[in-house]
Amino acid sequence: MCSIIVDIGGDGADSSPFLEQEEIVRRVNTLLAFADQIEARVTTTQERTKQLRQSILEQAFSGRLVGGGLGW
Numbered sequence: 001m002c003s004i005i006v007d008i009g010g011d012g013a014d015s016s017p018f019l020e021q022e023e024i025v026r027r028v029n030t031l032l033a034f035a036d037q038i039e040a041r042v043t044t045t046q047e048r049t050k051q052l053r054q055s056i057l058e059q060a061f062s063g064r065l066v067g068g069g070l071g072w
Contacts, residue, residue: 059065 056065
């Protein structure tokens with residue numbers, strides 16, 4: 001990830017804006033990493049859901065979901 005920090009404080013004597021920009025970039029990078037983790041979990045969960053759905057449909061159409069004690 002590329003970070004761009006621009007010193008807009010004038011002659012550079014006041015480093016406060018620069019330090020604030022560094023902190024903002026650090027926080028944004030942290031949040032983007034967190035978003036990447038969430039995206040990976042969502043993708044994994046979607047794949048598991050798809051597999052479960054397919055498994056349930058396969059069992060339903062093969063008659064394996066019919067309960068023995070339900071009187072069907």
